Amino acid sequence: MAKNLVIVESPAKARTIEKYLGRNYKVLASVGHVKDLPKNKIGVDVENGFQPEYITIRGKKKVLDELKKEANSAEQVYLAPDPDREGEAIAWHIASELGKKNQAKIRRVCFNEITERGIKDGISKPTEIDNERVMAQQSRRILDRLVGYLVSPLLWKPLKYGLSAGRVQSVALRLICEREEEIEKFKPEEYWTIDGFFHMNGNAEEELKARLEKKDGKKFKIGNEEEATGVLDALKKADFEVSSVKKRRVKQSAPVPFTTSMLQQEASRKLGYSAKKTMMTAQRLYEGLELGKQGPVGLITYMRTDSTRVSEDAVDDARGYISGEYGDKFLGKGNKKGKSKGNVQDAHEAIRPTSVANSPAKVKQYLSNEQFRLYKLIWERFVASQMADAEYDQTTILISDGTYEFKTQAKVLVFAGFRQLYIEGDEEKQKDPDAILFDVAEKTPAKAAKFDPKQNFTQPPPRYTEATIVKTLEAEGIGRPSTYASIISTIQDREYVELSEKRFRPTELGRIVNRLLVSNFPHIFEIKFTAGLEQDLDKIAEGEAEWNQVLEQFFGSFKPELDKAGEKFSVDLKLDSECPKCGGELVIKYGRNGSFAACSKYPDCDFSSDYERQEDGTVKLVDKPKDQPTGIECDKCGKELVIKKTRFGEMLACPGYPECKNIKNFVRLPDGNVKVIGKDEQLKTPCPKCEKGLVVKSGRRGMFIACSGYPDCDFTANMKSDENGDIVPEIIKVDDKVECDKCGSKMALKRGPRGQFFACTAYPKCKSTKPIKTLEDGTITSK
Incomplete structure (x- = not known):
């Protein structure tokens, strides 16, 4: 024993x-x-x-x-x-x-x-x-419970049962909603740029492109076409020469090793990983993976850290590798650390490989593609952090006629340094910053070959990406790096926000929830208040504050707002439109099928309509989807059955409801028509597993195909129709190599109320799940 x-x-x-x-x-x-x-x-x-x-x-x-x-x-x-x-x-x-x-x-x-x-x-x-750290965690858990348990039910009556309000998640939602409002309210302003193309010393082959920046020594703005035309007329009459040439050596510092938030941001930019995927994959790398004869080995240090500090042993490890692989001139000056922030928890090192000797190429055969790409990112970032700075020769040239001044600037890489191994994600997406400038001297004549005026408009602030929302949460002091993944995942799972072209935008439900929470709890869901509470939790962990006093102070602010909201939990959801039926005000309501516009004078006026959100944030009323006729007669009352759209999807039903409640199961045919399906209907196609007959069955989530040999054969499948209109099983190819990031067990494809997903086969001991994605060949694998 x-x-x-x-x-x-x-x-x-x-x-x-x-x-x-x-x-x-x-x-x-x-x-x-x-x-x-x-x-x-x-x-x-x-x-x-x-x-x-x-x-x-x-x-x-x-x-x-x-x-x-x-x-x-x-x-x-x-x-x-x-x-x-x-x-x-x-x-x-x-x-x-x-x-x-x-x-x-x-x-x-x-x-x-x-x-x-x-x-x-x-x-x-x-x-x-460490009881102080325990109390800090307990305080966070209690704070989250108080807000979630007492505020969430207030959303159920005006909206729908099951919605939730989170102390930190709601602030993240607020950031995304407020950014959307900024975009909608943004009024673009016109401005013009003028680029000049100059020949040096009358040589047409030596052409420099420069941008007009100053007039009479001051920066100026060209606001419209008329002003641009006036400037162009003056430029065409002018004689130009090189008024200034400045050359200097500039350095680009090697990056610091990863903190948790840095890793999440860079994995989003370079790999397209969500914060949740990054943390789950990093967890597996930290806990240990089988590396052949080495057995299980933890490949990275602990992945929840605010610190950029690394041990001297790790630095020596990296410097030895750099010296041998690239030469001593590529060595940095020593242990590189980033600037400390006020709320840094420095208990752990930065995220780094446990051994530089375990290079990405060496361990690739033992890792999944997801694990390999993230490990390679961490390994290269750490080694690069101990390398020399990159060096550039930067040249700035000014071309002037005494009134108007053009400027061009470029830099040429003269020593790669850390860039020999690693380039940050933001730079990868930019055009090559390096450019070669002709070696010209001051007073050199510059003949203007042409001028290129362009009309431009100021742009609204961009929507948040995974990387920029993490960066903002960290900058504002909201949550901790270890919680960013769950914050982002929660507001997506609640369908408060959605990703469109890899950027977050609030759903209609998210907009309504945000307006309700911010209007009724202006203090608790305020950004600075939430950040201040995070600092109080840090003080508890450091023994500088008593946990119950922090909770008392919070509840003193929270209780008055909660009592007031409990009496009348409401917000002005009026639309800038009149009811077309009675002329009353239209408001946004939320029902079983989502949000809709309705007359504020209900029940005196029963007008309601679907609506679409326009680019400027206003709404446009649209007709509700009409029932689709099918040409199929109802066998109970004789009316024509129609396809109705419900929150559960499409259904084939009698339009005589509620007098006639007849509904049928159906499948769409390739020609767009529908075919009624009866329960236990026999199919022509044999079971692909045992070759017995297939039948149509009815379950909690609708009709499906099953083997008639059940329970000896457990084959089931979704239904689809072939080119002949016959019902056949939908055979799905599933990636059998999907593993659980938490326990390493195989994951199986499951179907729930919200669709398909991968679930750990070790359930209920492990309840891990993964979203799915479909490859080009139709194989379903994990995201």
Whole structure:
């Protein structure tokens, strides 16, 4: 029997750690949190110092029983969940469940990297559970519960049941909605630019392009075509010469190693990864992957960090590689660190490879494509951070006639430095910044060959991308880097925002929710207030503030707004349109099928209409979709059946509802017509699995095809029609290599109320899911 018990969060991490510690240690996984606030009530005693009521999470009793059993016979118990506030809270909850007799032998250990060195170093330096960090996590959980549990129900009556309001997610939604309003209200302003093309010394082959920037030594703006024409007339009469030539050597600094937010931003820009995908993939790289004969190895250090600090050993590791691969001239000056911010938690190093020797090329064969691309990004960024700065020769040339001044500037790369290995994502999408300028001297005559005037208009601020919303959240101090992925994922899952051309825009539901929350809670969902609360949580973790006092102060601001909103939770959702039926005001309402425009004088006036949102933010009334006739007679009342659009999709129904409630299942044919399908209808196509007959069945989510040999054969499929109009099974090719990022198990394709998704086959022990994407050959794989 093992003498010592080590408890971690993840089964994947447990396997890696057990390999390094040997047979005197047994490593078990809690599989995340084991205790939490109850789901069916608030679980916080507001009247008694905000004391939380923790309960064992459903399904975790068996896990805790096993941990207690092993702890009772162990000499030492090492609690080793992730080295952050969430991990500290998990350790605290586990310790509270292991019983009084085991408390004396419990120690807290932290692993910054899952390697032999990192594990043995961590186990040799046990500490006590950090109660201040635990209280910081507990305070965040209570704050989120108070807002979510007390505000969310207010959305249900005017909108729909199940909507949620989050303390931090709602602020992120506010940012996206306010940016959309800025875009809609933006009024473009006209301006003109004039580029000149000059021949040096009368040589037509030496042509420089420069932009007009100044008049009489001052910058000026050309506002319209008339002004541009006047300037052009003056330019055509002028004689130009080179008035100034300035050359200087400039440097581009090597990048610092990744923090969590930097990694999320760069993975979004360079790889197209969502913040959620980035963090899930990084988690697997941190916990350990099988590298052939090496066995399981953690490839990167802990991926939730605000720090750009790295250890001297890691620096020496990188510098040795750079010297051998590129030569000493490519070595940087030393351990590179970024500028510290006020709310940095410097407990962990930056995100880096655990060993530079494990180059991307060396480990590629053992990683999935997603894992390899992210590891390559982290590895190259870290090595580049220890390389020399890039150097350019920059030349600035001014061309003038004494009144008007043109300017051109370019730089030529003379020493690649870190760019030999790594170029940041923003630069990759830009045009090549390097340009060659002719070597000209001051007073050189410059003959104007032509002038190119262009009309331009100022542009509205761009919508947020994954990278820019993360950057903004960090800059505003909203949330923590470890929470950005869940913040973005939540507002998407709630259908408050959607991605259009990789940029976020609010849905109609998101607009309405935002207006309701901001109007009724102007203080709680204010950006500066939320950021200030984040700083208070940091103070709790540092022992500079008492957790219950922070909660008391928050609740003092929250309660008056909550009471007022509870009396009348409303907002002005009026439209700038009159009711075409009675002339009253139109307002936005929300029903089972989404938002619509309706008369404010309801029930006296029952006018309602669908609407479309225009580019300027105004709405345009549109006719509701009409029922589609089918030519099929209702077998109950004789009327023509029609296809209706509902929130559940299309349905074939009788227009005589509610007198006649006849509905039919159907499939669309290739010619656009429909075919009625009866329950248990026999199909011509045999089962592709056992070759028995196929039949049409009815389930909770509609009709589907199943094998008549059930339960001996469990084949099922969706329906489609072939070119002959016959109903056939829709055969879906599924990627069988999709693995769970949390536990490493295979994932299976499942179907839910919102469509298909991948779910972990280790359910219910692991409840991880992944969205799907369809490849060109029709294969369904994970995003």
